[in-house]
Each structure stands twice: as structure tokens, then as C-alpha cells.
Amino acid sequence: MAKRPGRYALRLVVVGYLFLLVAWPVYLVGKNAFADGMENINGILEDPDIVHALVLTVQVAIIAVIINTVFGVGISMLLVRYQFPGKRLLSALLDMPLSVSPIVVGLALVLVYGGRTGWFGPALEGIGFQVIFSTPGIVMATVFVALPLVIREVVPVLEEIGDEQEQAARSLGANAVQTFRRITLPAIKWGVIYGVVLSLARSLGEFGAVKVVSGNVLGETRTATLVVEEKYLNFDKGGAYATAFLLALVAVAAIIIVSVIRPKEDR
Amino acid sequence: MTSATLVTDRPALKRRAAQDGRRLLTRVSGLGLGVAMLWFSLLVLIPLTAVVVTASTGGWSQFWQAITNEQTIAAIRLTVGTALLVTIVNVVMGTLIAWVLVRDRFFGKRALEVLIDLPFALPTIVAGLVLLSLYGHNSPLGVDIANTRAAVFLAFLFVTLPFVVRTVQPVLAELDKEVEEAAMSLGASRFTVFRRIILPALTPAIAAGAALSFARGVSEYGSLVLLSGNLPMRTEVTSVRILSSIENDNLDSAAAVATILLAISFAVIVILDVIQRRVVRRG
Structure with missing residues (x-):
């Protein structure tokens, strides 16, 4: 057919574009990380401060994902199943964190929870609760940037399944908790899992907002992404590439998991 | 609860709610909404x-003084200009990629799907490092764009890759091929079919993707840290400008510039909402 050459040309353009923009550069990070064999990876795994940063990153990400999953599933149920004033505004505002600069997120949190001049900061510090330059601040910044991800996955699924089954369960005498656990949750399971995986990847990798609120203290509030920057700027490129490789590995794994479970949902 | 006032108009509300298959808030769900709103306010609304x-x-x-500072204006101009340029590239390339992913079949297509989502999942600082390894000082290609404006362009292009593709792809997949075939059988050329049938159907999705990709570009920070050198007046973007104000403990001026960025993201949210109301589907 006459359209064959055009089709191959398009395919070539797309593959070439993605190869140059994503595939090759990502491959090089892996290659650079293992340029000296396992030396770079072992180097960062033997440094207690780096290990602390990695552990902190994982802890913060897990807390953030739990908060965002509970909040996300709850607010999705409310948005889809209930009627209340201001719903459309809330729905639009929930997307806001996706388009706000991470630096602005950090600034916003500092302005409210900053220990010296924040709106609530001094009062909270008065009762011994430090937010900024401490773990709660890092968690809040991480929760902020990943906030809409679970909601964006769960809302379409909830809309699609409708609520006939839930109503049937209720008319047969199931209470709200039973209905949610037995009917709703199994139906939205894959949407939730997809949202959780995306949130986890996003949470592990947050950089700008965490940089502003964490204070970046070595061995205390420095996270994995901050280690990458610090190592690179201090000419320890091997260490930077090794840490970046670990982070990239998690990201790639997350995307692959999602692409494996996604088609089950779609088809 | 002020049940007395609520009781009177409750039947009417109930009927309206029943019509579109949605329930009114019960006591438990109302409490849930209250807790969720409190958390959302403490985390997002009050800080912003x-x-x-x-x-x-x-x-x-x-x-006015803070945002008309010479260096700030240069940063805003660079950020908005580059984000616009990147959005135009994404509109063309994103639609093209979505087209190939939906209409073409070849070995390795699944791998391309993974590549498209990667910029979304990759930490931004790693994205910067990734681009630096191919286009930086020791580039295997022999190009060194580190610390130039081309680096800002490239970083934006990388982080905004998924948006147009992912908004256009589902719409394209659901397009009815029969309409195209009918047009073709009536003598329309391939270009006419694209312009008159496919493009109008894709326009809302492309617009939504473009808005998201513009907003993401304007707010980008992490991928530029190592890549663009953050040279004042040359490669410094707005986010970096705000950060240096924060680090100099000049929170007022940081907030002023941040307000400009917030206004841009808010405008994008409004545009998206308008588009989404037309297309009905959320996402």
C-alpha cells in the first residue's frame, strides 16, 4: 500500500526521538554508575550518612504514600458518590499540586510552618513540634507534591463501576464498612495500586520542595535526591551516578509494574 | 448540626441528588469530608x-519592585518563553507519538510505552544527571550544551514528554475508524481526513496536554540544577530565582515571584477545568 513509507517514516521519527531524549541518556547513567565495577555502589552503601539518607527517603515516602492513599481514596469516594456545595472547585483545586513549582511548595510550607516567622510555626515549636528543617516538614512537602496521583487514578474507576452493587449490598443489610471492604475496594483495587505505585515513585524522587524545607543536614535531614546533587557538586561523580542509579532503578521498576498491571484494567 | 434548617429543603435536595445518582452527605461522610478538608487546608490551601x-x-x-527586578524579569521571560516553545514541540511530537502508539503495530512498542512514562517517575535531579551524561561535558555525541539556554529547553522537553502523549492516546484509541473510512471512500485525501475528522476530535485532549506541559515546564526546578548552571540573566529560571531569594532570607521577594508562578498554574487549572467540562471525562 502507498501509505507504507509514510508509516515507517513516522515510526522512525518517534523511535529516534525517544531514543535520543530518554533511552540513551538513561542507559548512560547506568553505565556511568558501574564504570568502576561495583565500586561506586559499594562506596555509597558503606557510607553511614548516605545509608541514613536512603533510609530516611524510604521512610518518608512510605508515610507519604499511606497518607495520600487514605486521603485519596476517601476524597475520591466523596467526589464521585456524594453531592455537596463547592465540589467542582475542590476537584479543580486537588489538581493544583501537579502544576505548582516544588520550590513554591517549599516556600509555602516555610511561610506557614517556619519556626521563626511562620504563621503557625512558633506556636507549634512552643509545644515542641518542629516542622521545618525536620522530618514532618519533609513528609508534608512529599505528601503535597504527590497528592493528586491516587485521586486521578481512583476517580475514573469509581465513575465507571457505578454504585448499583453498593446499593444492592446496602439494601441487603451491609453497613458502610462492609460495603466498602467487600464491594467498593475490590472493584477499585487496581486503580488504587496504580496510584500507590506512581505516588511511591514520585515521593522517593521529590527534590525541590524537600530541598527548601529540609535544611539538608548531612546524616539528619538529607534525602537521597539531595545526596545526588551534593555528590555531583563536590566532584564525587561516581557517588552521584550510583545514587542516581538506585533512584532510577526504583522509577523504572515502578513504571514496569504499572505497565504490566494496567492492561488488565483497560482491556 | 443545624438540623432544623436542613430538614426543610432536604426533600428537594434529595430528589435532585437521586436524579443524578448521587447521595447527600450522611453524618459519617460529612465528618469524612470535614477531616479531608481540614488536612487539605493545612497542607495546601493555607500555605498557598x-x-x-x-x-x-x-x-x-x-x-511590583520585586517582580520587575531586571534579573527576575529575565528569569520569567526565559522560563515562560522556553515553556511555550517546548509546549509547541510537545503538541506536534506528542500527537505524533500517540498516533504511532495507537495506530501502528511493531515489535518493541511496549518498551516505548515505558520510555514515555519514565520522565514522570524519574526524580528530577536524576533527570538532570541523565541528560548531562549524553549532552554534557563528556558527551558521547560531542555536543556540550551544559550551562546554555539549550539545556533549559532540553530539560523542559524531557520532563514534559508524557503529558500530551498520555492525554491524546486514550482519545485517539476510542476514535471510530469507520468515519475516517467513510470520508476516504467519499474521496477525501489523507490530509483532509486528518484535518477535518481526526484533528477536531483530538483538539480538547491536545489542549489539555499542552496546558499541563506548559504548567510543568514553567514550574520546573530539579532537572536544571546540574544542567543549566543557573547563570543569572542567562540560564536562570524562575524557580531558581525564588530559591535564591529564600536562601538570602528574603521571603517577601520570594513570595512575590512565587505569586506570579501560582497565577500561571491557577490559570492552567481553570483552562483544564473548562476543557474537562466539555469532554466530561476526568483525567
């Missing part, structure tokens, strides 16, 4: 309000 309030405490003249 604080940015705007802080920007306005010094009055209009101080705000």
Missing part, C-alpha cells in the same frame, strides 16, 4: 494563601 498574602503585605509598590 500564605504565599499570596506575604507577597501583598509590602503593598503594591514593593510587589
Whole structure:
């Protein structure tokens, strides 16, 4: 057919574009990380401060994902199943964190929870609760940037399944908790899992907002992404590439998991 | 609860709610909404309000002074200009990629799907490092764009890759091929079919993707840290400008510039909402 050459040309353009923009550069990070064999990876795994940063990153990400999953599933149920004033505004505002600069997120949190001049900061510090330059601040910044991800996955699924089954369960005498656990949750399971995986990847990798609120203290509030920057700027490129490789590995794994479970949902 | 006032108009509300298959808030779900709103306010609404309030405490003249600072204007111009340029590239390339992913079949297509989502999942600082390894000082290609404006362009292009593709792809997949075939059988050329049938159907999705990709570009920070060198007046973007104000403990001026960025993201949210109301589907 006459359209064959055009089709191959398009395919070539797309593959070439993605190869140059994503595939090759990502491959090089892996290659650079293992340029000296396992030396770079072992180097960062033997440094207690780096290990602390990695552990902190994982802890913060897990807390953030739990908060965002509970909040996300709850607010999705409310948005889809209930009627209340201001719903459309809330729905639009929930997307806001996706388009706000991470630096602005950090600034916003500092302005409210900053220990010296924040709106609530001094009062909270008065009762011994430090937010900024401490773990709660890092968690809040991480929760902020990943906030809409679970909601964006769960809302379409909830809309699609409708609520006939839930109503049937209720008319047969199931209470709200039973209905949610037995009917709703199994139906939205894959949407939730997809949202959780995306949130986890996003949470592990947050950089700008965490940089502003964490204070970046070595061995205390420095996270994995901050280690990458610090190592690179201090000419320890091997260490930077090794840490970046670990982070990239998690990201790639997350995307692959999602692409494996996604088609089950779609088809 | 003020049940007395609520009881009177409850039947009417109930009927309306029943018509579109949605329930009114019960006591438990109302409490849930309250808790969720409290958390959302503490985390997002109050802090973002604080940015705007802080920007306005010094009055209009101080705000104006902060955002018309020569260096700030250069940063805003670079950020918005580059984001626009990148959005145009994404509209073309994103639609093209979505087209190939939906209509073409070949070995390795699944791998391309993974590549498209990667910029979304990859930490931004790693994205910067990734681009630096191919286009930086020791580039295997022999190009060194580190610390130039081309680096800003490239970083934006990388982080905004998924948006147009992912909004256009599902719409394209659901397009009815029969309409195209009918047009073709009536003598329309391939270009006419694309312009008159496919493009109008894709326009809302492309617009939504473009808006998201513009907003993401304007707000980008992490991928530029190692890549663009952050040279004032040359490669410094707005986010970096705000960060240096924060680090100099000049929170008022940081808040003023941040307000500009917030206004841009808010405008994008409004545009998206308008588009989504037309297309009905959320996502």
C-alpha cells in the first residue's frame, strides 16, 4: 500500500526521538554508575550518612504514600458518590499540586510552618513540634507534591463501576464498612495500586520542595535526591551516578509494574 | 448540626441528588469530608494563601519592585518563553507519538510505552544527571550544551514528554475508524481526513496536554540544577530565582515571584477545568 513509507517514516521519527531524549541518556547513567565495577555502589552503601539518607527517603515516602492513599481514596469516594456545595472547585483545586513549582511548595510550607516567622510555626515549636528543617516538614512537602496521583487514578474507576452493587449490598443489610471492604475496594483495587505505585515513585524522587524545607543536614535531614546533587557538586561523580542509579532503578521498576498491571484494567 | 434548617429543603435536595445518582452527605461522610478538608487546608490551601498574602503585605509598590527586578524579569521571560516553545514541540511530537502508539503495530512498542512514562517517575535531579551524561561535558555525541539556554529547553522537553502523549492516546484509541473510512471512500485525501475528522476530535485532549506541559515546564526546578548552571540573566529560571531569594532570607521577594508562578498554574487549572467540562471525562 502507498501509505507504507509514510508509516515507517513516522515510526522512525518517534523511535529516534525517544531514543535520543530518554533511552540513551538513561542507559548512560547506568553505565556511568558501574564504570568502576561495583565500586561506586559499594562506596555509597558503606557510607553511614548516605545509608541514613536512603533510609530516611524510604521512610518518608512510605508515610507519604499511606497518607495520600487514605486521603485519596476517601476524597475520591466523596467526589464521585456524594453531592455537596463547592465540589467542582475542590476537584479543580486537588489538581493544583501537579502544576505548582516544588520550590513554591517549599516556600509555602516555610511561610506557614517556619519556626521563626511562620504563621503557625512558633506556636507549634512552643509545644515542641518542629516542622521545618525536620522530618514532618519533609513528609508534608512529599505528601503535597504527590497528592493528586491516587485521586486521578481512583476517580475514573469509581465513575465507571457505578454504585448499583453498593446499593444492592446496602439494601441487603451491609453497613458502610462492609460495603466498602467487600464491594467498593475490590472493584477499585487496581486503580488504587496504580496510584500507590506512581505516588511511591514520585515521593522517593521529590527534590525541590524537600530541598527548601529540609535544611539538608548531612546524616539528619538529607534525602537521597539531595545526596545526588551534593555528590555531583563536590566532584564525587561516581557517588552521584550510583545514587542516581538506585533512584532510577526504583522509577523504572515502578513504571514496569504499572505497565504490566494496567492492561488488565483497560482491556 | 443545624438540623432544623436542613430538614426543610432536604426533600428537594434529595430528589435532585437521586436524579443524578448521587447521595447527600450522611453524618459519617460529612465528618469524612470535614477531616479531608481540614488536612487539605493545612497542607495546601493555607500555605498557598500564605504565599499570596506575604507577597501583598509590602503593598503594591514593593510587589511590583520585586517582580520587575531586571534579573527576575529575565528569569520569567526565559522560563515562560522556553515553556511555550517546548509546549509547541510537545503538541506536534506528542500527537505524533500517540498516533504511532495507537495506530501502528511493531515489535518493541511496549518498551516505548515505558520510555514515555519514565520522565514522570524519574526524580528530577536524576533527570538532570541523565541528560548531562549524553549532552554534557563528556558527551558521547560531542555536543556540550551544559550551562546554555539549550539545556533549559532540553530539560523542559524531557520532563514534559508524557503529558500530551498520555492525554491524546486514550482519545485517539476510542476514535471510530469507520468515519475516517467513510470520508476516504467519499474521496477525501489523507490530509483532509486528518484535518477535518481526526484533528477536531483530538483538539480538547491536545489542549489539555499542552496546558499541563506548559504548567510543568514553567514550574520546573530539579532537572536544571546540574544542567543549566543557573547563570543569572542567562540560564536562570524562575524557580531558581525564588530559591535564591529564600536562601538570602528574603521571603517577601520570594513570595512575590512565587505569586506570579501560582497565577500561571491557577490559570492552567481553570483552562483544564473548562476543557474537562466539555469532554466530561476526568483525567
